[in-house]
Amino acid sequence: MFSGRRIALCFAVQELKAQLRGSQLWTFLGSFVHDDLPGVIRVANDLAVDFGEVLGTNATVVKADWKSTASSKLFRPVIIIGTVGRSTLIDGLVASKKLDTTALASKWESFSYQVIRNPWDGQGAAFVISGSDLRGSVFGAYDVAEKIEGPPSVKYRRIFLNDESPGLTSWGHAKFKDSQYSSPFITDFYKRIFELVLRMKGNHVWPAMWSSMFYLDDAKNGPTATEYGISMGTSHHEPMARVDKEQSRFLKGSWDWKSNKAGVQSFMQEGANRSKDWSTIYTLGMRGSGDAASATLTAAALEEVIAWQQSALTKALGKPLSQTPQAWVLYKYDNRGNIHRIPIGNEPNRSGGSRMYYHFDYVGDPQLPTAHFTALTWDRESFQAVDSTKAWLTDWGARQLGEAVAEATSNIMTTYGKLTARMKYKDLSRTPFYFNTVKLNNQEWVGFFEMVFHPVLAGKTIFEIYTKVAIGSKYVNEHRTSANQLAKEVQTAFSADSSITKRYRTLLNGKWDKILSQNHIGYNNWQEPGSQTLPKLSYTTSAAKNALMGVTAQGSTASFPTTAQIYTRDNGTYSYKITSSASYINITNSQGKLTAPGGPSDARSLITVDWASAPSGSSTATLTITNTDSPTAVATVTVPLENEAIPSDFKGHVEYASAVSIEAEHFSPPPASSPEYMIGHVLVYPFHTFTAASAVTLTVYLSPSENANPNSTNKYSFSVDGASLATVQPVPVGDGSKQPAGWAEAVIQNAYVSKQSLGRLEKGKHELRLWLLEPTMVVTKVVVDVGGLKSSLMGPPESVWVV
Template sequence: MLHNTLFFVVGLLALTGSIEALGQKKCISFSSASGSLALAKSGNVLPIYADNADWPGVLRAAGDLSADFKRVTGKAAKTQWLNGTSISGAKQAIIVGTVGRSKLIDNLVAAKKLDVTDIKGKWESFKIQLVQRPFPGVDTAFVIAGSDKRGSIYGVYDISEQIGVSPWYWWADVPARRQNSIYALNTVCQQGEPDIKYRGIFLNDEQPALTDWVYEKWNTTVFGSGFYVTVFELLLRLKANYLWPTMWNSQFNADDPKNQFLADEYGIVMSTSHQEPMMRSTPEWNAKPRGAWDYSKNNATIYQYWVEGAQRAKPYESYYVMGMRGNGDEPMSEEQNIALLEKIVADQRDIIAKTYNTTDISTVPQSWCLYKEVQGYYENGMRVPDDVTLLWADDNWGNIRRLPSKEEAKRKGGAGVYYHFDYVGDPRSYKWHNTNSIPKIWQQMDLAYEREARQIWVVNVGDLKPMEIPIDFFMSMAWDVKRWGKDKLHEWHLLWAEREFGAKYAKDIARLVEDYTRYTARRKHELLNVPVFSLVSYNEAQRTQEEWHTLSALSNKIYRQLSSDAKPAYFQLVHHPIEASRVVHDLHIKAQQSVLYAEQGRNTANALRGEVEDLFQEDAKLTKQYHSLLGGKWNHMMSQTHIGYVYWQQPMRQQLPQTGEVQLEEVGLPAPIVVTFEDAFGVAPGDNRNNIHGFNQFAFSTLDRYGAPTKYAEVSSMSNKQITWNAYSNSSYVKLSKTSGRLGKNSDSARVDIIVDWAKAPKGLSAATLWFNSTAYGMTGQVTVPIRNEVVPSDFKGHIEGAGVVAIEAEHWSRNKKAGSAAWEVIPGYGRTLSGVSPFPSVTDAPYTAAQGPSLEYDIYLFTLPANKSISVIPYWGTGLNQNPGRPMKYAVAVDNEDPQVIQIVPNTKPGDVPPDWQPSVRDSVRYTRTNHTLSAVGKHTVKIWAVEPAVVLERVVVNVGGLKNSYLGPPESVRV
């Protein structure tokens, strides 16, 4: 394949004063260069010429290029569609045309002034260059030549993007940056065939947001051509070519007769969703009485219904969906067996053959989507003809369930992938905001590419907005997979931010997008209704809130400084996702704290309750602000409910989560103050279900040099009036951050950090005693703080036990050992914390033999062992599934020189189903395994992990020697020397 792309450093953008089409070679500059041609200068724009016999979609795109010049320079290019072989009346010109369709282009080729050898007959390819003296009287022409209709269109839009018009100029209101001059460089920009042949989206789950927006904006109750042409243009500007239209309440071909005609004219290949065969939508069937959607009982009616669909689609570029599911995206009944489905496909192909009057129906594209139970039919023996594309599906949560084997990859129809950015169903619908990790998308789709699933990539994008960023990346990757390898993901974000908002803020905006999508992907907003981030261990809830507040502060700073015309786009693409996510995370964490604090009797429960109510209103205000942008252009787009989930389905209305409240006019029992300690839910003094070792006992976990730098206690009021408290330490090497204070009826708690001066602390084990009291009420309590002060040998390199645990980010290995050419490599930004590591190449002929594959070694130093001397090694894995037949995801593990244990990560799965641990793994965005290992002594040890199956992704390794606390993300990474 031809991929004449230019690999460049991001700084080049600002230095040359130009804008890159993402990943493409630079053809345009905003300053003159040797041999360049001024396309626009001093208020003049070169005219655009095309052959009026060219594809209507090419002429339309050329008209868009004229309008794009106006967006950038203030003046449109004149357009002339000619019926001839040359142009006249201009010394310089822009020429757009398709090889074999445009007489202008063909004449240049015949005159040997344009060489199209490398693109002629290719799929969706283009060549852009300057041609000297192309026609008599014309000095220079800037020529955009396409191999076919879409090749020409993509070439035109490539230039639109490079002069400064984002593909999202309408759908996200990205403003074009004004330029006085635009130059075509004296270079050849050539793009060969895309890596994925059909690249598109599925508009799904479109109620309430997209449906209400369309109905209001176009004053209609259908998804008509006024709406769809905006989608068609967006897809083409993104170099996509394929669409599954809205399905729940719309009939693409029947609602507006212009829909299918315009899709074809624009250059979009239409198909239907995975469960709507033969170019007909489910609402069409339901629109009038036709009998049961059951081919075993109503085949004549259904057959004729499909005949009508094929006849209607015949004039247009279409990709037929084969097979049949139950009405409304449900499984077929069990009695509708494989034999019936095979007959259905045979009858559908008979219809196509008759409609197209052909004996070779492989010329009519067909696909069979192996979604949910349909995959089970395939695994149990159902087959379709070799020319039908097998469209493999993910699990609706971004984990591909199956990919082709080596033999299946040889099929004439090829293979593809149906992927999800949005979903309605178990374990929780997620429709509100973008919660998709770009590194995760890359890993899954790169694996699909390597396994030869290259015919179709289609992704469920829900309402389209607010999935702009993952859609953009998905299409960039589908166009040129190798251009966007795992080491180029940060560059992609930088270039995206540069294109949309300019060089000044690109670095910060890229960071914001990378971070917020990591944070939303690790736990979807809709799953925050139950306690997730620990309220007591590892400062997890507080750290989570701080992460969001850090992003919020930077995003607000940028938002204030951006020009007024850039603010709407920034609000949609970056600022609202961050602010809305901050609010929802704060709201749920504070609500859960309020419930806990009320149970503990703390007055602060009430203040938190008030903060939750304020956040609930702030969420509504952010929605209103989004809907008010640009005079209400995007009204309804944020209407999706997202607070108040109790099961998989969306709540019918936003619902304030449960909070706690105490009676502030009364004094709590048994004392006016209580003290709580890190890692514990109980209070002292007090008596509740989380009580600390009895009615009036304090307890504290061991502090050690390599654990958290501080631990804390919180002093809280249970009084109905102001009280004074004091705290003391009996140790010269244990200090308290606060030793006294006052708490009013409505005061927050007082946090007291317990700080050890390790230089003064005695070696080995010791203890300090702390006192907390409120003498006015005669309340006194003491706590013993165990302290361990041990030091690793000076020559040790690796991770060190702290607080009974060793936590390691996977990329921080001590040694990475190859097996032949195979080695573990980092996928930056993958997973919930830092990154993932995976063996590459990602495809091998066979699994690695245990302990023979590429391995990672982690040196650790332990100070303690449990009484039975058994430790646990707990790897955190990505949520990928067993997508390779007969080769489940496995690894081998050992500590030191013991025999390796071979562990299967993903349980065996019933064909067409998901594994038994699927729900918790997708809810938590991680999968855990655990092995036990017996050690003879403390000191240095080495954890070894071997790849057995190459598609595994390792995020973290946690070694538990008895101190692991319950938390969502796990302990912060241990000290590493």
């Protein structure tokens, strides 16, 4: 069970055995008419409806204060929600010594739950939710639990509606009325966003801004955010609570501090004046127009800009600058998830602190990643264990879809994330390299399809398109007639993609219609393609005369089991037969008939070796593939063999296909006698080679992390067979104006691939020791190439591991 899980609706309080069952609904009693905040009244109604969703009948909400309530007799248990210092009910219970809220004093967004007997004469019991502030009361109502909750791990937890067009914008146009500026993002839309953010325990929102103006699209947007307890802000290039589209509509003159200082100042001052009564975190600084670089904004100019902005805030808000939340948002990473720089030394202790602006999700279904990261920022202590994310996923699956499918859901989404991280969908236009059933009712199935099955099914279809395009190109070079069939299958998958999207958009009578309207096939850069574009398909025509049979073989020395593929190179039918020169070579599908068109036009034969009968040392055998309908059509395949015994005391990975490939987690602990035994940061990889080679290469696959610590670059050290340590810096130091050399390849491959020469290695047992010298580094695989290793996206599959 995930340790950070919270109970959403509690029906039994252990301390006083106060039970809620059957028709005994609790009454919600809120003192919010005159002395608490509208946001608390709103959340009381939300919680009353929530109880109705579970119990069948909504709870009753009664608005009252301490004076009127103390003389009433409601006869049933009540739930009281209130903010300390704002609710006379809460304060009255404190004054009468019935309620203790000292643990909430001066706390940020904190809340407590207590069951008390006889809150006033004639009232038997009350379940009291006390909040230290507005959001504390709101979070307490949304997260009923049986203990005092401390402050969240991260103070401001922002959701940014970024890149909202076309998906969210098109959906918004279909569901809400447009503003006078043709934006669908009005108060009715944002109420739902604010409620969702609060339910996930967020508290800060950057609004949609591509074609929208939050404060102008609906005059109620600003005050509604404050009523809900949401702090608003604007993105990194939109200072002083004014969005980009306001510049093009209302700024007098150009967006240039040097040539139009007065115009820019007036524009910014209006943003502060307009938002002064609402909860706002003000973005400071300045960028060029449209988030572009500026030719005139020097460091000195930026200092002047920020100094003026802070004086403008003091003037507009009428309070000390130290009481006004501000943020200067410097771009944070490479848009691929790799951080440019982390805070160092005493930087987090500055008055402004140090925070991280990080996109955890750009395009795609955001439900799962948003839920995960808000849970992480709320209580990071729950994510300390190595398997905490897996445990959280299982818990998420249980809450969303039920315990019966929780583990399966976790496994599906873990595998999905791993596969999509290897090659992003938008990079698939480059040449890329157990099904089980579940029983769910209709309501559960909709949620399962939206959050689990759709991303997997749609993702599988995209990979199918690009993978079959790449394989088809290879088949054309081999003159396989099945290349034409693959082209048809790509077209079928392309059509299936549209059907999958339509299926999503028509769920629940079109509730999410148009939300998946973004084009996603045909990427060649970060921007979405203008249309759904099918990749270039490859076809083959007739082969040379008398060339009906085609044969390819896979593998190299010691790479068994391996395969031979027999196929048609023209329309027609022929029979084939495979024979071996050695009795210890075993062949599946050793004979058959192939036909094109209509098929099957391809056959795959698995080749294995009876090593006990094979000769020791190096040898070869020959496979003969014959077109039995045309005996002169013969192909031969030479099978090289290496049959060398592995020492009985060896434990580790052994050479396979001219290389030793090891997944990083399959290391061996250093022996107790080793000087590194107590240090614990060395990774030890024993390996065995069958080949003596004079130009051996070590390849280390590392996560594409950048040199985020300006005082210490990413480095690793290694040693083979006790040789002197070699230290490597895989990522060059950049000058800050551009990405380091090799970055473009690394982020597509999702790895920096570091190759180092080991010189000569004799055949036999060896040991690699690897040290990662920075905490930002992650190793995923190591490969020792003894000669002839072919290039591939993720390196060769893992070699045999003898344990």
